[in-house]
Amino acid sequence: MNTIVLHFDKADTRIAGNPYGKEVFRTQVKDKIDYNDKNVIIFPDEVKRVASSFTQGFFSEIINSVGYSKFLELVDVQAGSEALKNQIMEDLLY
């Protein structure tokens, strides 16, 4: 299992924006992701809300590479609460 912990400014309790999502992926995830393993992406506890625009930008490269069907085999998300985790996945997959 490959664990990737995301880092944001401590004051950022909400994160939003498609281009910002792509930027965070590019700078914090792109070189670390293992397409042959399960990757757990961890959002810090300080982040309370993740806008769908961020989620969609952040995961766009993975989705474009492997499609939605393979995505769940490749990626799991951990966040400060189960509700936030579910919201992130729902914004992406449904």
Add this chain to the structure above:
Amino acid sequence: MKNIELLSKICSQRNTRYTIKNGTVVIKLNMINKNKVQGMTAPEGLDIKNLFTGCEIGQIMAIVNTVEKTQMNTNNPIFISLPHIRIIDKLTYIFLECICYYLIERGHRVTFQMNCYNSIEVSGVDSSPLLFLTNGKPENMKKYKEKFSFDIYRNHYRRVINGDGIENTNFLGTYAQEIDTFLKPFGIDDDCRDIIATVYTELVGNAVEHADSECLIDIDVAPDYKKVLDDGTIENKYYYGINIVVLNFSDTLLGDGIKDNILDSNMKSKNERYLKVITAYCNHQKLFSDDYSKEDFCNVTAFQNKISGRANDDETGGTGLPRLIKPLQEMASDDKCYVISGNRCVNFWKDQLTYDKGWIGFNDKNDYFYSKPAPGVCNDCLIYMPGTAYNLTFVMEGKEIKNEYDSASF
């Protein structure tokens, strides 16, 4: 504000009569004839006495355009007088603010005097930067522009947001947090505040990304209203209004991304959802009429889940705004939500905002693929909107709100 010059497109007429008195262009309410501007009439079925709508905005802009054309670079002072009017909604007085901003940017000294009947959805006019223009003092023109661009005070939140150079940062998240903080003192519950902040991020993100423009967002909270019932008595409940306008001026309209990158594109997209849009379009072409056009199809398609209209064929992208505002409408006892772009309007009616597997039909069948939106959902706009403008008003039943500002005694 970026692209404010596009405001002149609101009305194409440039040959309207106007009055000059001692070098000042005078625009008075009694000069605005509802039927004079070609193609514009007051909304049907409404009591139009003193009513101030997009019709009147178009009329004023027709005069402004004529002045600009005939007076060239003279920069005459402008005096606008609008006594005893009933402004139909928040977006309408925001347009008045934009007109004054436009005039000041072009070097005019503006005096603006208005007296309007109070209502829950236009109570924000009491915090409007227009108040700086009542005496027309030159030094107030700069103050007006400053307050037009930024104001957070008591019940009023205003920002003109420019994403240039900061697109790859969390500026949207930061402002969303600011809005959440602004709304807290009014007793608005967590879920409601959360949705409003999310609506903001979606709309502003769209404007700065797709339309390459600045975005004006204005929120006012109107607390402690009571309803006058049909028999004239006052209901023993408190209501508060949450009034939101989000607008941007741009040559890019709401449905342009759909039209240019999906329907008319020579690119053979492999995006499964984009292919479904093309299928839907083929079905809808048979339904086009005077009341429902390709432009309307593109506008409602812009609100489908995972349809962003981006040219880069991303599989992700695009979140349905109706999915966000419907919960607010469910919480509200009344609401008025719509978007205007170009010549067309999309009304967000609560009963037609149900998604079916990520697709929304804006009709009773919840069918996007084979059925057009319900009658009246897509409509003519009273003006031409160069860009996109949302009016979102929610009237919530609540307890009497004692906000932090009122609790202090001086």
